[in-house]
Amino acid sequence: MKVAEQIREQIKNIPESQPFGYDALGIAPEDFFTAAKALERLVKKGTIKKVSKGVFYKPKMTIMGPLGPDYNAILNDFLYKNKKRVGYITGGVLYNQLNLTTQNYFRTKIATNRSRKKIEMGWLKTSTVKSYVEITEENYQLLGILDAIKDIKNIADTSTTKAIKILAGKLVNFEKPAIQGLLNYALQYPPRVRALLGAIIEDKFANVFDLETLRKSLNPTTTYKISIKKTDLPTIENWNIK
Missing domain, CATH: 1.10.10 (Arc Repressor Mutant, subunit A)
Structure with a gap:
C-alpha cells in the first residue's frame, strides 16, 4: 500500500x-x-x-x-506520549489550582521531558519549559510543589509569606514517602528551592526526616533572599534564608 x-x-x-x-x-x-x-x-x-x-x-x-480541534486532547498531547506521562501543567495555572493565587491565566505553561513548540489556537495558548526531573505519573504533582517553591517570589496576587504558609499547610498532610520524594527531587532544583524546602520541612516535621543531604548540597556561605521573617518560619536562619 x-x-x-x-x-x-x-x-x-x-x-x-x-x-x-x-x-x-x-x-x-x-x-x-x-x-x-x-x-x-x-x-x-x-x-x-x-x-x-x-x-x-x-x-x-x-x-x-x-468545529475546531478538541483542545483538551491537544493539551493531553503535551502531557502524554504513548500513554506515558511526559509533562505536567505548571506556572500560573497550577498555582491557581493550588490556591496560591486567585489570578486567572490565559496561557498554560507545561513542564515537559520533550522539546515542544508553543501552540496558540482558540483559547489554548501554551508555552513549555524543561522539567528538572524525569516526569512520571507518580512524581509530577511533587514536581509542581517544587516549581511553586521555585517561583514563590513571583506568584501574582499573593505575598511570599502567605504562599509559603499555604504550601507548608499542604505539606503537613502529605504521607512520609511523598515528603521524602520532595527532598530527593529537590536536589535537582536550584539552591534556593532546596534551602526553602529544608526550612519548611525542618519547621513542620522537626526531626522526622534526615536533612543532611539537602543541607550539604548548599554552599554554606550563600544567603537566600526570599523576604520572609523568622516569626513566620522559625527555621530560616538554619538555611541562610532572609
Missing part, C-alpha cells in the same frame, strides 16, 4: 476533532518526507486541518460550519 493511501485509510478511523500526529498513522521514519507531502495535500483539500507542526485534525461539520 502506498504511503498516501495508507494515510487516507488511517485517517478514516480517527474521530473528528481528535488531533493526531505521525505516530497515529503508523508511518515509518523513512517515509516521513512522503507522508508530509501527502498530509500537505489533504490540508489543501480541506480534508484535515493543521494544528501545529506535525499535528492535524479532521474538522467536524455542523450547521454553523466546521
Whole structure:
C-alpha cells in the first residue's frame, strides 16, 4: 500500500476533532518526507486541518460550519506520549489550582521531558519549559510543589509569606514517602528551592526526616533572599534564608 493511501485509510478511523500526529498513522521514519507531502495535500483539500507542526485534525461539520480541534486532547498531547506521562501543567495555572493565587491565566505553561513548540489556537495558548526531573505519573504533582517553591517570589496576587504558609499547610498532610520524594527531587532544583524546602520541612516535621543531604548540597556561605521573617518560619536562619 502506498504511503498516501495508507494515510487516507488511517485517517478514516480517527474521530473528528481528535488531533493526531505521525505516530497515529503508523508511518515509518523513512517515509516521513512522503507522508508530509501527502498530509500537505489533504490540508489543501480541506480534508484535515493543521494544528501545529506535525499535528492535524479532521474538522467536524455542523450547521454553523466546521468545529475546531478538541483542545483538551491537544493539551493531553503535551502531557502524554504513548500513554506515558511526559509533562505536567505548571506556572500560573497550577498555582491557581493550588490556591496560591486567585489570578486567572490565559496561557498554560507545561513542564515537559520533550522539546515542544508553543501552540496558540482558540483559547489554548501554551508555552513549555524543561522539567528538572524525569516526569512520571507518580512524581509530577511533587514536581509542581517544587516549581511553586521555585517561583514563590513571583506568584501574582499573593505575598511570599502567605504562599509559603499555604504550601507548608499542604505539606503537613502529605504521607512520609511523598515528603521524602520532595527532598530527593529537590536536589535537582536550584539552591534556593532546596534551602526553602529544608526550612519548611525542618519547621513542620522537626526531626522526622534526615536533612543532611539537602543541607550539604548548599554552599554554606550563600544567603537566600526570599523576604520572609523568622516569626513566620522559625527555621530560616538554619538555611541562610532572609
